[in-house]
Amino acid sequence: MNLFKKIFSSEKKQTLDKGLEKTKTTFFNKLGKAVAGKSKVDDEVLDELEEVLVTSDVGIKTTVKIIDRIETRVAKDKYLGTTELDRILKEEIAGLLSESNNGEATDFVVPADKKPYVIMVVGVNGAGKTTTIGKLSYQLKKKGLKVVLGAADTFRAAAIDQLQVWADRVDIPIVKQAMGSDPASVAFDALSSGIAQNADVIIIDTAGRLHNKINLMNELTKVKNVMRKVIPDAPHDVLLVLDGSTGQNAFEQAKQFTAATDVTSLAITKLDGTAKGGVVIGISDQFKIPVKYIGVGEGIEDLQVFNKHEFVDSFFK
Numbered sequence: 001m002n003l004f005k006k007i008f009s010s011e012k013k014q015t016l017d018k019g020l021e022k023t024k025t026t027f028f029n030k031l032g033k034a035v036a037g038k039s040k041v042d043d044e045v046l047d048e049l050e051e052v053l054v055t056s057d058v059g060i061k062t063t064v065k066i067i068d069r070i071e072t073r074v075a076k077d078k079y080l081g082t083t084e085l086d087r088i089l090k091e092e093i094a095g096l097l098s099e100s101n102n103g104e105a106t107d108f109v110v111p112a113d114k115k116p117y118v119i120m121v122v123g124v125n126g127a128g129k130t131t132t133i134g135k136l137s138y139q140l141k142k143k144g145l146k147v148v149l150g151a152a153d154t155f156r157a158a159a160i161d162q163l164q165v166w167a168d169r170v171d172i173p174i175v176k177q178a179m180g181s182d183p184a185s186v187a188f189d190a191l192s193s194g195i196a197q198n199a200d201v202i203i204i205d206t207a208g209r210l211h212n213k214i215n216l217m218n219e220l221t222k223v224k225n226v227m228r229k230v231i232p233d234a235p236h237d238v239l240l241v242l243d244g245s246t247g248q249n250a251f252e253q254a255k256q257f258t259a260a261t262d263v264t265s266l267a268i269t270k271l272d273g274t275a276k277g278g279v280v281i282g283i284s285d286q287f288k289i290p291v292k293y294i295g296v297g298e299g300i301e302d303l304q305v306f307n308k309h310e311f312v313d314s315f316f317k
Contacts, residue, residue: 012304016314019296023277024315027056035082041074045082049089056275057247059282066092090316096285097308107305108139111236116148116199118191118227118234122220122261123241124253125208128269128295130159132241133203134166135303136267136293141170145200150190151176152183152223153207163205169300173197183207183219184226191230204235217260224261239292241267242283245274254287263287269295272302280311 034048046067053063069092074080080088110117119136123129137147149167153159157179167174175190187204194202206223209216227234240263242250250268257263266289271277284291291306 019272022275026275041080056278058278062282062285094312119237120235127243129241130162147201148194148199149174150204152186154181155207220261244268245270247276265292267293
């Protein structure tokens with residue numbers, strides 16, 4: 001199989017290409033300067049490449065892995081020219097992502113044997129959590145699935161209002177209570193309502209506070225425990241939303257949330273407005289949690305299922 005075989009529609013591919021434009025341009029400008037005037041991949045070029053990767057928010061640990069792999073190839077092939085560096089990088093990054101992301105999705109789907117399928121969404125305020133929920137709901141509804149939302153981020157009136165706006169926009173039901181209500185109570189009501197409405201998917205928003213990790217852990221655990229009184233194996237997916245434009249801060253958020261709860265998938269947003277798209281590579285590699293979705297634009301269609309082959313292809317296009 002061709003590793004870089006086109007799987008997306010041309011329209012989706014164009015959106016992905018455009019969304020990664022700032023990252024790609026910045027990265028290859030840095031790379032071009034690093035190898036300027038050099039013809040052979042030697043220690044000096046590798047040192048420069050290491051700096052390019054780190055400053056592109058790939059992360060130190062992942063950068064070291066990539067450099068080690070290229071060093072191995074240089075030692076094996078004896079002579080590698082800088083003109084081949086793009087191809088080698090592309091292959092090694094694709095290989096790294098293949099190891100980090102189990103399975104491969106090309107469309108918005110949920111397991112047919114879990115109904116209703118419960119997604120609990122976590123992440124700090126401002127990461128694009130509510131927008132991701134709205135866009136995901138839209139995509140799932142397009143597939144003919146019945147979606148119900150639960151507004152369990154009850155600590156901010158704005159969070160409830162924003163989710164209501166998306167529910168109205170997508171035309172799907174929402175379960176909410178007053179600001180300050182018990183988040184677990186909202187989750188309980190949302191799951192009960194979803195079952196009564198024969199929903200296919202129930203998406204629960206949660207508060208995005210990190211000032212006290214113990215409180216966060218206790219709160220998310222309580223929400224999950226209450227969910228299980230309604231649906232014993234809920235939530236089926238704990239989706240962590242990270243703001244890709246924050247670069248290394250996204251790594252820190254991932255550390256905090258994976259320590260506080262059992263995160264099972266990731267969504268990385270706002271990649272279109274930043275040159276920090278390398279963070280997708282590093283986070284995917286370091287946390288060994290599948291990157292399920294990426295945000296590559298402001299439009300309702302611009303949440304995409306993350307496909308590692310298409311991502312690498314657009315990055316190096």
